[in-house]
Amino acid sequence: MDPFWVVAAFVFGAASSRIGLPPLVGYLIAGFALNIFGVEGGETLGKIADAGVTLLLFSIGLKLKLKSLSKPEVWAGATIHMFITVAVFGTGIWILSMSGMPFFHLLSWQSATLIAFALSFSSTVFAVKVLEEKKETSSRHGTAAIGILIMQDIIAVVFLAASAGDIPSPWAAALIASLFIIRPLMARFLVRCGHGELLMLFGILMTTAGYSSFEMVNLKGGLGALVFGMLLATHPKAGELADRLLSFKDLFLVGFFLNIGISGSLTPTGLVIALLLALAVPFKAALFFGILTRLKLRARTSLLTSLSLANYSEFGLIVGSVGVTMGWINGDWLVIIAVALSITFILAAPLNSASHIIYSRTSGRLKSFETANRLPEDKPIETGEAEVAIIGMGGVGTSAFDEMRRRYGDVVIGLDFCADTVEQHRKLGRNVVYGDAEDSDFWERVEPAKSRVNLVMLALPDPNTSIFAIRQMAQRGYQGQITASVHYEDEISILKAEGVDAAYSLYEEAGVGFADHVCAHMDYCKLKDAGLKS
Numbered sequence: 399m400d401p402f403w404v405v406a407a408f409v410f411g412a413a414s415s416r417i418g419l420p421p422l423v424g425y426l427i428a429g430f431a432l433n434i435f436g437v438e439g440g441e442t443l444g445k446i447a448d449a450g451v452t453l454l455l456f457s458i459g460l461k462l463k464l465k466s467l468s469k470p471e472v473w474a475g476a477t478i479h480m481f482i483t484v485a486v487f488g489t490g491i492w493i494l495s496m497s498g499m500p501f502f503h504l505l506s507w508q509s510a511t512l513i514a515f516a517l518s519f520s521s522t523v524f525a526v527k528v529l530e531e532k533k534e535t536s537s538r539h540g541t542a543a544i545g546i547l548i549m550q551d552i553i554a555v556v557f558l559a560a561s562a563g564d565i566p567s568p569w570a571a572a573l574i575a576s577l578f579i580i581r582p583l584m585a586r587f588l589v590r591c592g593h594g595e596l597l598m599l600f601g602i603l604m605t606t607a608g609y610s611s612f613e614m615v616n617l618k619g620g621l622g623a624l625v626f627g628m629l630l631a632t633h634p635k636a637g638e639l640a641d642r643l644l645s646f647k648d649l650f651l652v653g654f655f656l657n658i659g660i661s662g663s664l665t666p667t668g669l670v671i672a673l674l675l676a677l678a679v680p681f682k683a684a685l686f687f688g689i690l691t692r693l694k695l696r697a698r699t700s701l702l703t704s705l706s707l708a709n710y711s712e713f714g715l716i717v718g719s720v721g722v723t724m725g726w727i728n729g730d731w732l733v734i735i736a737v738a739l740s741i742t743f744i745l746a747a748p749l750n751s752a753s754h755i756i757y758s759r760t761s762g763r764l765k766s767f768e769t770a771n772r773l774p775e776d777k778p779i780e781t782g783e784a785e786v787a788i789i790g791m792g793g794v795g796t797s798a799f800d801e802m803r804r805r806y807g808d809v810v811i812g813l814d815f816c817a818d819t820v821e822q823h824r825k826l827g828r829n830v831v832y833g834d835a836e837d838s839d840f841w842e843r844v845e846p847a848k849s850r851v852n853l854v855m856l857a858l859p860d861p862n863t864s865i866f867a868i869r870q871m872a873q874r875g876y877q878g879q880i881t882a883s884v885h886y887e888d889e890i891s892i893l894k895a896e897g898v899d900a901a902y903s904l905y906e907e908a909g910v911g912f913a914d915h916v917c918a919h920m921d922y923c924k925l926k927d928a929g930l931k932s
Contacts, residue, residue, distance in 0.1 A: 403443065406432050407652050422527055422655050423747045426740050429659015439660040447657040450650030451712065452623045454523060455551075456605040457647055458544060459627020460640045461535060466545045471693045475542075476549035478689055480518045483682060487514035490678075500667050501730060509727050516718045516735060517675065519554060519711035520682070522547045523654060524743055528706060528750045530644075533860055536816035537834055539702035542695070546686075546707065551624070554713040557720075567615040581629045588635055597635075598642040604630070654712070655743075661736055668730060672737035675710075679742050683708035687767070694773050697764035698757050705753050709742035710735065754836055754866075781849040784811035788855045789835050789867060791819055791828075794883050794904065795857035799828060802855075811851075835867040852878035856898075861889045868896045 406428035414424030429439075467473060491510040494502040505513070525543050526535070534540045584604065591597040604626045612622025630636050683704045690700035718735045721727040749756070757764070781787065786802050788795050791814035803810045812830035814820050823830035835858060854871065856864045864882045871880065881900045882893050890901040 400437070400442075402432060402437055403653075403656055407656055411652075422524070422651075423744050425652055425655035426659045426743055429656040429661075430740070431659075432656070433660045437660065439657050443653055443657050443660065446650055446653030450647060450652075450654045451523060452609055452620055453602075453605055453643060453647040453650060454526060455620050456601070456608065456623040456627040457640050457643055458522070458526060458548070459624040459629075460631055460636045462544065462548065462624075462628050462631055464628065466541055467548060469542075469545065471542050471690055471695055472545035473549055475686070475689050475693060476546045476553075479546075479682075479685055480550065480553065482685060483518040484511065484514045486681070487517055487678065501671055501728070501734065504728065509721070512717070512721050512726055513731060513735070515557070516714035516721070517678070517710055517738075518682075519550050519713045519717070520547060520707035521709045521711040521713075521739070521743070522551060523651060523712055524709055524746065525706045527651065528747070532750075534702075534815075536819070537702075538815065538817070538832075539699045539706065541817070542690070542699065542703045543706040546703070548624070550711070551621070551713065554717065557717065566617055570615040570617055573611060573615050573617075577625070577629060584626075584629060585633050588630060588633055588639065593638065597639060598646065601639050601643045602646070658712070658715075658736055658740055661733070668734050669737065672734050672741060675734070675738040676741040676745065679708055679710070679745070691767045691769065694769050694771055696772075697761065697768050700767075701757050701760075701764060702753050705746070705750050705756075708749065709746045710739040712739070714739065781811055781851055783809065783850060784829070785809040785850055786811070786853045786855065787849075787851045788812045788857060789833075790814060790857035790859070791823055791830055792857065792859070795855075796823070796828075798855055798857060799830075803828075836863045854878060854880045856880065856882035858882070859885070861892060864893060864898075865896050868893070868898060872897060 407425050410424035410428035410431065411421035412424070414427070415421050488507070488511040491502065491505065491513055492507045495505040495507075495510060497503075522544075525547060529535045529537075529540045529543065535544070588597075588600060591600045605623050608622035608624070608626030609619035610622070612625070613619040630639065686704035686707055687700045690703060691697060695703070714735055715732065718727065718732045722729050722732050786806070786809055788799050788802070788810065789812075791799065791812045795812060795814070799810055799812050808829065810829065812823060812828060813833040813835070814823070814830060815832070815834035815836075817832055820830050820832045835856070854867075854876070856867060858864050858867070861882075861884060868880060868882075879899045880897065881902065882898050883902045883904055884890055884893065885904055887903055890903060893901050
């Protein structure tokens with residue numbers, strides 16, 4: 399790897415983080431800066447970028463359940479949005495082609511439609527990266543956004559296969575059938591890999607196997623990586639495998655963003671056109687919001703999903719490259735789309751970072767777009783006879799739930815923002831309901847001041863979410879006690895300043911808990927204590 403790539407990515411990524419933007423914005427700018435100084439990406443950087451996207455698709459597959467694609471907001475939201483976007487953008491580009499505007503004047507209506515189709519996709523890389531950084535991949539809006547992106551990716555794969563004239567090999571059906579046979583074997587190997595580097599290597603092997611096997615039968619390799627991830631999605635170790643691949647995947651995705659920037663050199667006229675295309679993105683976001691609210695999603699879920707999808711896609715570049723190869727559009731358009739894509743990333747990053755603030759300030763107006771009928775997960779939450787509420791049912795929350803129930807009986811209720819997690823807990827007999835602590839509407843549905851809950855335990859990974867929850871409870875008149883778990887010592891003082899009664903440092907208290915456990919079960923401690931007393 400060229401050291402200039404690493405230095406530029408680090409400098410601009412760090413600068414981007416310092417001003418509150420995701421590092422990926424800095425990587426894009428680093429790519430443009432390298433391009434100005436004549437640095438080229440070449441085949442090596444392209445392979446790194448492709449590897450990052452392939453690992454990303456496998457990681458998405460690990461978290462994707464097939465039933466999520468059957469939801470109306472996913473399949474209907476994706477297809478309706480794409481049809482309308484292609485129609486509107488295609489018409490607009492065709493009108494500009496008749497005006498004699500540079501780059502547009504050579505376009506036919508077929509070429510205009512192809513460009514519109516390329517612009518109708520939203521970026522899987524960007525959305526998943528932003529959702530992961532905010533720890534919202536499993537949230538209601540996170541699963542809706544990822545589901546829509548998967549539907550778009552499937553449409554893109556169908557287009558690529560059709561446009562290239564590559565008919566799937568007769569062996570494709572045999573490959574698909576064999577997946578159901580090898581799935582148990584994959585699960586067995588996953589268990590035997592333990593928890594170390596062998597687990598990471600297994601994930602890379604499965605990613606490569608999925609990509610290569612699908613390519614061999616004339617199917618898109620990225621789709622193969624996605625499918626192989628989905629085969630393991632229901633396995634108990636799927637989450638651990640995804641975590642193991644996280645740093646490896648992020649490193650390769652740096653190459654993806656650098657590659658976009660490096661390939662983005664264009665003329666001043668091309669830059670103006672790229673800016674013009676970027677200005678059309680608010681239409682895409684508004685259209686997503688309108689469609690999703692018509693499909694009975696709440697205004698908040700619709701807005702956060704729409705902001706995640708308010709950009710152009712790397713698949714648009716792939717569609718554009720097919721158009722150039724087939725002679726349907728000029729090569730300059732590929733550069734224009736690449737720059738427009740980069741601009742939308744830069745504009746969408748701060749919007750997604752401030753998405754919760756944007757909703758809190760506009761919720762009154764946005765709620766007027768909601769339908770009268772509510773989906774089951776959006777109905778008011780009844781806490782019943784519960785006296786203890788645990789928010790965040792991950793590993794820490796689950797252990798706390800079980801211990802509090804063991805001590806005090808069935809007076810405990812759990813809340814989590816992942817519908818699949820909620821369903822799993824209910825199957826195991828735990829009283830857990832769906833709810834997002836970072837959602838102001840959620841607190842309106844709970845009404846903490848009117849419930850019997852007098853102890854709230856926040857087992858949330860992000861202290862900012864805990865702060866938001868504490869403030870929401872205070873605003874709604876909650877008078878009970880609040881405790882929270884934290885990962886770092888400096889977070890304790892921050893939460894206590896917000897009004898939390900006690901904070902539990904996971905790393906520090908884990909050692910204390912381990913010592914207590916040893917003293918409760920080992921003869922050494924009992925004999926030592928007896929000797930001290932005597």
